[in-house]
Amino acid sequence: MGFGVGLVGVSLAEILLRMSGRIPTGIPFWASVTTSAPFALYLMIGGYWLKRSDVPEVRYPRVLAITMTGMMFLGGFFTIIGVTFRQVGIVQTLSPIRWGLSVGGGSGLLLAFLNAQRIEKELASERELIRSAELEERRELLNYLNALLRHEVLNTANVIEGYATGLMESLDGDEKDNAATIRRQARELTVIIDDVRFLLRAAGENPSMEPTNLSRMLRDELTSLQDRHPEVDIDRDIPDEVYVAADLMLKRLLSNLLENAVEHNPDERPWVSAEVSVTDDTAAVRIEDNGPGVPETVQSDLFKPAQKWDDRHGLGLLIVKRLANRYDGRIELTETGPDGSVFTVELPLATT
Incomplete structure (x- = not known):
């Protein structure tokens, strides 16, 4: 963001100097300004915009590195050009350097942002695949637990209830009461198993309203x-x-x-x-x-x-x-x- 502000400021200062008549201007200069200004503006608002995007902060160092690489590549290239083909006056010499820094930095920031978004989309796809696999494993586990409750635990509770009923018919006094308690608890266990199976079923299917x-x-x-x-x-x-x-x-x-x-x-x-x-x-x-x-x-x-x-x-x-x-x-x-x-x-x- 600071680089963008600086480059926009340099461009405005250069325009004012040339408009004052002290430095000659022409089509190359205006072409240079109009083509580099969008990149400089993008650099200026890019940091503010990046914080409000879906790119996480962990990607910021990579975004900064790519942006700086772009600035150094084009900025360095046009610095060599500016020094090699030095024109009359420092302003004319700095113009290509300003253009290289603006275009290189803006392009680098844009590429970095697109790269960060691509990485996030790939990670989101991977997380979705993992989540789908976990849901499938969970569904298989629920089906297994449901079958276990239905075939094993519920059958065992029914057997206990049946034997308790038989004992009640052949016992008297406290022993008969004890057998009645066993039967009552077995029936209660059957109801609880049925409720748990229902919860497993409700959790393992997609509702259709x-x-x-x-x-x-x-x-x-x-x-x-x-x-x-x-x-x-x-x-x-x-x-x-x-x-x-x-x-x-x-x-x-x-x-x-x-x-x-x-x-x-x-x-x-x-x-x-x-x-x-x-x-x-x-x-x-x-x-x-x-x-x-x-x-x-x-x-x-x-x-x-x-x-x-x-x-x-x-x-x-x-x-x-x-x-x-x-x-x-x-x-x-x-x-x-x-x-x-x-x-x-x-x-x-x-x-x-």
Whole structure:
């Protein structure tokens, strides 16, 4: 940048001297000025422009080296010409040197910039190839884990449940209770495995969104919830025909959200309210319960895989969070306390 300012200043000073009449001028001089001025201006603004380009700072020394090489090559060449064919007066002698420095430096900076951009594009292509390979390895690992859970762990849990059921029929007292505990835990393990497999599946595929009837799907899930938990009182406020941009996995989001509201509710009369409200571009699903609330110690990490709240409870909310992200939506704990909690999921409306 400093070289460019200096060369522009020299050109202006030379023009003023020649325009004053003290030094003769002519077509060669004006040709020299007009052809070198763009290069000098480029040198002057090049540093400012380079900092705002996509060229990283690690490339700056190389850009400077190429620029200086260009200046020294053409500048040195025309210095030899200026000295060898010395004209009358120092200004006439410096004109070719000024031209060589301007054109050499400007050309060098341009070539350096283009070279740096080419290198960055090549590196970006290499990073993309590496990323694609890593994604493919990750997809293969997810498929392997999914198959392992389905064929090995899930089968083992089913075997344990079957043997526990058989023991319950032949035992009495505490031993029967122990067998019942084994069966209950095996069933719980089956549910958890199913949730983990679902998360692996959701992470390993590309979603294909289409208009999905949120109203109908939520009503169906409330009916299923009532069938599974007939003791639960359910209130609903669901407008007709609300469509969101989603896929069939939306059913899993809603079922986990509703199950989360009743599964660990110790109230004698569990209660759930489902409400849908619509704005210009989103639909908000508000699920309220009368449970004991979410412990304050886990609220900040409620939707993170590492949170330590009840495992089954946490997996359900993790699924809801992942699916909300899948649909470019969001979920939040709107309210919580000893009288219950409110979870709200916002989803983008379908465009057609």
